[in-house]
Amino acid sequence: MGSYWSAVNAYRYEDFAGYMTEISHRYPRVAEYLENEVGFEKWSRCHYPGLRYNITTTNMVESLNSIRIVAMAITAPLTPSRESEFRPRFAQSNGRHTLQLNPVTYHVKGGELEGVVDIFNKTCTCKEFDIDKLPCVHAIAAAHHAQVSVYSLVSPYYTKEYYVLAYGETIYPFGSQSQWDVPNEVATRVVLPREVKERKKGRPKTSRFPSVGEFRKRKNHCGKCGAYGHYKKKCNSQTGSTEGNQPTDMPV
Numbered sequence: 001m002g003s004y005w006s007a008v009n010a011y012r013y014e015d016f017a018g019y020m021t022e023i024s025h026r027y028p029r030v031a032e033y034l035e036n037e038v039g040f041e042k043w044s045r046c047h048y049p050g051l052r053y054n055i056t057t058t059n060m061v062e063s064l065n066s067i068r069i070v071a072m073a074i075t076a077p078l079t080p081s082r083e084s085e086f087r088p089r090f091a092q093s094n095g096r097h098t099l100q101l102n103p104v105t106y107h108v109k110g111g112e113l114e115g116v117v118d119i120f121n122k123t124c125t126c127k128e129f130d131i132d133k134l135p136c137v138h139a140i141a142a143a144h145h146a147q148v149s150v151y152s153l154v155s156p157y158y159t160k161e162y163y164v165l166a167y168g169e170t171i172y173p174f175g176s177q178s179q180w181d182v183p184n185e186v187a188t189r190v191v192l193p194r195e196v197k198e199r200k201k202g203r204p205k206t207s208r209f210p211s212v213g214e215f216r217k218r219k220n221h222c223g224k225c226g227a228y229g230h231y232k233k234k235c236n237s238q239t240g241s242t243e244g245n246q247p248t249d250m251p252v
Helices: 002-009 013-026 028-038 060-065 080-093 128-132 137-146 160-166
Strands: 097-102 105-109 115-118
Touching: 002 013, 013 028, 080 137, 097 137, 105 137, 115 137
Parallel strands: none
Antiparallel strands: 097 105, 105 115
16 A cells, blocks of 8 residues: 555645545545544654654664664764765755745745745754754755754754764663563453454365456356357257267366
C-alpha cells in the first residue's frame, strides 16, 4: 500500500488528507480502522503530538542494533545518517529566490513547493523543518541569505557531541527474564493470537482466478459420447461411442 506509507511520512495535513482519501476509496474498512480504532496520532508523522524528529519506528531494539560504529571516530558536525541526509539539500537549495519579509522571516521560492521560513523559531511552512528539526531546503536558502550558519539551525540531538554522550556509557543487557520486574497489570494481561481462518476441507485450489476483463473459454463436455466441444442435447452419436466424434478441444 503505497498510499499508506505516503500518509505515514507526510509532513503536511493537506498531503495526508489526499493519501487518506485514496486509502478510503480502495480500502474503506482499513481507513475506518486507522482513523477510529488506531488514531492518526499513533502512526502519522504530521499528527504525532510530540517531537518525533525523523524517526518512524517504535522498535528500540531495531534502533540500537543498527548502531555499530564508534562515536568518537566521527569527523563531521552531525551524526553519519543525518549528515548524509543533510548534505544533498545544500545543492537543492541553490538557485532558489529568497525574499526577506522581516528580520527573521524569509519567503523562499523555486522548486515544487515554496516555503516561508522563520529562522528564529526554526519553522517552515513545508513542515519538514518543524517535524524533523533538520533544516529543509527552504531553511538552508534562508540561512545563506541571512548569512547564518546552517548548522546552528540543526537540533543539538543530531550533533556529534550528543551522539557521543548517548553511546558513551555502557549499555548493559536486560539479564534473565526471571529477574525482570514486570508490573502486575502487564504480567496478568492476556494477549490473544491473531485470528486464523480455518482451512477448508479438500484439495486447495491451485489455479488462479481470472482477472477483471479476462475471459476463459469453457470446454463443453458431452455426457453421452464423452467428447468435448458440444453438449449431450446436441450430440449426433446414436450409439454413445466416441468413434467418429473425437474430441476437438482436449483440456490441458
